[in-house]
Amino acid sequence: xxxxxxQEEGAARRTAPGLDFRALFDATPAPYLILDPELRIVEVNxxxxxxxLTERRAILGRPIFEVFxxxxxxxxxxxxxxxxxxxxxVLATGRRDTMAMQRxxxxxxxxxxxxxxxxxxxxxxxxxxxxxxxxxxxxVEDVTEFVRLHSAxxxxxxxxxxxxxxxxxxxxxxxxxSREVQAANQRLxxxxxxxTAAGAALREQQEAKDRFIATLSHELRNPxxxxxxxxxxLALDSPAGHPALAVLQRQITHMVRxxxxxxxxxxxxxxxxxxxxxxxxxxxxxxxxxEDIRPEYARTRRTLLVTVPxxxxxxxxxxxxxxxxxxxxxxxxxxxxxxxxTVALVLETEAGHALLTVRDxxxxxxxxxxxxxxxxxxxxxPAADTTTGGLGLGLPIxxxxxxxxxxxxxxxxxxxxxxxxxxxRLPLASPAPPPARGSGEPDAAAHRPPLRVLVIEDNADLxxxxxxxxxxxxxxxxxxxxxxxxxxxxxxxPFDLVLSDLALPDMHGHxxxxxxxxxxxxxxxxxxxxSGFSQEADRERxxxxxxxxxxxKPLTLTALDRLLARWAADASPWxxxxx
Numbered sequence: 001x002x003x004x005x006x007q008e009e010g011a012a013r014r015t016a017p018g019l020d021f022r023a024l025f026d027a028t029p030a031p032y033l034i035l036d037p038e039l040r041i042v043e044v045n046x047x048x049x050x051x052x053l054t055e056r057r058a059i060l061g062r063p064i065f066e067v068f069x070x071x072x073x074x075x076x077x078x079x080x081x082x083x084x085x086x087x088x089x090v091l092a093t094g095r096r097d098t099m100a101m102q103r104x105x106x107x108x109x110x111x112x113x114x115x116x117x118x119x120x121x122x123x124x125x126x127x128x129x130x131x132x133x134x135x136x137x138x139x140v141e142d143v144t145e146f147v148r149l150h151s152a153x154x155x156x157x158x159x160x161x162x163x164x165x166x167x168x169x170x171x172x173x174x175x176x177x178s179r180e181v182q183a184a185n186q187r188l189x190x191x192x193x194x195x196t197a198a199g200a201a202l203r204e205q206q207e208a209k210d211r212f213i214a215t216l217s218h219e220l221r222n223p224x225x226x227x228x229x230x231x232x233x234l235a236l237d238s239p240a241g242h243p244a245l246a247v248l249q250r251q252i253t254h255m256v257r258x259x260x261x262x263x264x265x266x267x268x269x270x271x272x273x274x275x276x277x278x279x280x281x282x283x284x285x286x287x288x289x290x291e292d293i294r295p296e297y298a299r300t301r302r303t304l305l306v307t308v309p310x311x312x313x314x315x316x317x318x319x320x321x322x323x324x325x326x327x328x329x330x331x332x333x334x335x336x337x338x339x340x341x342t343v344a345l346v347l348e349t350e351a352g353h354a355l356l357t358v359r360d361x362x363x364x365x366x367x368x369x370x371x372x373x374x375x376x377x378x379x380x381x382p383a384a385d386t387t388t389g390g391l392g393l394g395l396p397i398x399x400x401x402x403x404x405x406x407x408x409x410x411x412x413x414x415x416x417x418x419x420x421x422x423x424x425r426l427p428l429a430s431p432a433p434p435p436a437r438g439s440g441e442p443d444a445a446a447h448r449p450p451l452r453v454l455v456i457e458d459n460a461d462l463x464x465x466x467x468x469x470x471x472x473x474x475x476x477x478x479x480x481x482x483x484x485x486x487x488x489x490x491x492x493x494p495f496d497l498v499l500s501d502l503a504l505p506d507m508h509g510h511x512x513x514x515x516x517x518x519x520x521x522x523x524x525x526x527x528x529x530x531s532g533f534s535q536e537a538d539r540e541r542x543x544x545x546x547x548x549x550x551x552x553k554p555l556t557l558t559a560l561d562r563l564l565a566r567w568a569a570d571a572s573p574w575x576x577x578x579x
Contacts, residue, residue, distance in 0.1 A: 033138040039064050039087060042135065051142050052106050053115070064138075071105035071114040079104030086123050090136055096124045101143060118147040227554070230465055275318040275404055279429055282313040282322065282354050286347050289326035293334070301339040304330065308347045313354050314429040317405045325401040328394040329358040329422050336420065337362035349428065353407075356424040364413040364420050373411050374399040395422075402426065448564055450474035452493075456486035456500040456512070457530070466499065469557055483507035490516055495525055497564075499555070502531040502542075510545035517546035526567065530555050 025032065031048035035041060041059050049056060052068070059067045065084065070077035079102055086097045099121045105114040119140045126135040227248075234248075290306045297304045315322075326345075333343035343360045365373065374395050395411075402409045407426035413419065453475045457463040460481065467477045478495070480486040483504040490498065498516060502509030513527055526549075529542040534552030542550040549563055 031140050031142070033064070033140075035064060035087070035136040035138055037091060037133055037136075039136075041067065048140070051140070053108055054106075068104070068106060072112075073114065074105065077103075077105065083121065086121065087136060087138075090123045090125050091133060094125050094127065094131065094133055096122065098122050101147075116144065117142065118144045275321060277316050277318060279314060279316055280319055280322075282315050282317075282356075282426070283308045283347060285319055285322045286326050286345065286356065289323045290330060290345060293327055293330050296331075297334055297343070300334060302334050302337055303340075303342040304334075305342060305344040307345070309349065311349075313347060313349060314431070315354055315405070315426055316429045317426070318401075321401045322405070325398050325424065326356070328398050329356075329424070332394055332422070333358055333360040333362065333420075336360065350425075352428055354426045354428055356426070357421065359419065359421045361419040364416050364418040365411075366415060367413060370411045370413070374409070398422075398424070448561070448568065450476065451496040451564075453477045454486060454489055454495045454498045454500075455479045456481075456483065456498065456504065456509075458482065458501060458503075458505050466555075473557070481505075483509070483512040487512060487515055487519070490525075491519055495520075498525060498527045499530050499560075500527065500547075502529055502533065510541060513542070513546040528560075528563070 025043070026045045028045055029047055031051045032045045033041060033048050034043035040061060040063050042061070044054075044056060044059065048054075054067070065080050068080075070080045082099065082102055083104070086099050089095075089097045101118060101120050103116070103118050106117050107113070108115045120143050121138065121140045124137040124139070125133045126137060128134050287306060287308060290304060294304055330343065330345065337343055337360045341361050343358065343362075346357045346359075348355050348357075399409050402424050405426050407424060409422065409424045412421045412423075450473070453470055455463055455466045455470075455477060457466065457479070458481050463479045463481065467479050470477045478489055478493075480489050483500075483506050486498070486500065489495075500509050500512060500516075504512065509529055509531065513529070516525075516527060527547045529547040529550040530553060531538065531542075531550070532553045534550065539550040551559055551563065
């Protein structure tokens, strides 16, 4: 029969008076657990209780695997199986068994939670005098922290290895990329050289185009100026006013404005057109534009219907540009409506806006292309009349004019074959009546004294028209066709006003101005450049050459009288009139 450990402990105390083996066992720093051959817990020291988070009274007398079961949350848990095998080996052989490091989670609290633990166990048998096993000493060492540090070190090593591999891959990629960049730089250098050459060629073409357009515009302005002057002469000879004169004047004005746009086409497409604003009744603009285009409708067998309200539709805008907007919409309707088709123009007011609608029963367009119609050079479909053409600039100009007036334009269609509708919204002007003269300037033509005028112009028709118009106003006019003749005339007799073209056959007008300014008193003679070149840079060059003003061809009496009236309103004593 196995000896009772408590009796042996008593014997030990008797044989070694003053030595408390229980206290020594409990104070041992290594965790110990004593099992009987039935694997029930018979004793435990404090280190074991601390390591396993247990209490003595809760585990003594209970089977070890009941107190320390496997963690049910860990499907791979094998702590019970491994410990049981070791303990059976000790019972079977009577020899110590040292186990490999084990993961054996321990219960923590009463909520069923487990704490991860790693142990190094040693199971040692206790034999009696006959060699029978009376107890098994189960000693463990908690190596959890070591395992965690080791795992962390392994992770760091893996991370370091991965970073090293990544760095090596990046180095390889950088080398490959650097080669690609070098090759790309070479290609870019070649492309830049080609682009530079192309840019130079493009600039040359652009400059040639600008020179061509400027020259064409100048050449167009001379006949337009003659037509303008002839129209004014006809108006003077026909006080009652012939209906054809109004048409002639409107169309000349349109041609002049289009010639201005020709000088700077990008200005029209980029919305930088300059407006000459005035208070006007949009009904007059719309009906006039419709009447001007009605003969084209009759010629091509289209019907044009115009509806305007009985009350005025006041807007602040440019009469010519708004007429151009209307004409472009009506021209577009005529072009894309089949013979015997109908285009209806309706002007009305709505919520503080004028609403101009042009609707046709023509070929229509896909709704998805509505916005694209207002882009430059875009045409939705071939025109209904294949004999008509166009550059696709009409609708972009409509949008530009509408937006410059603070308005919008929109296109709608139900699809091909269902016709099209264009709606322009413009803000109405305030109801206050306009001033008697919108410019606020004095009456330009009234009561000015007659002047001595020298006209230097190589275009004979234009020079004759200027002479006749000014003479009708009471001015004494001398005409010269070359710069040299004009300079000689200016030196021979005093003049109040010199109107000089710039593109003269024998010298440039700027050279003539410098010579005239040196020969004539500045307080007695005003020099005015009259030229087909009328951009801001041209005006600046004229001012530097000595001209007092720069007027664009075709010169109208209204523009000249306005300039003279402004000078007369200044403090300067000029002009006094010396005829």
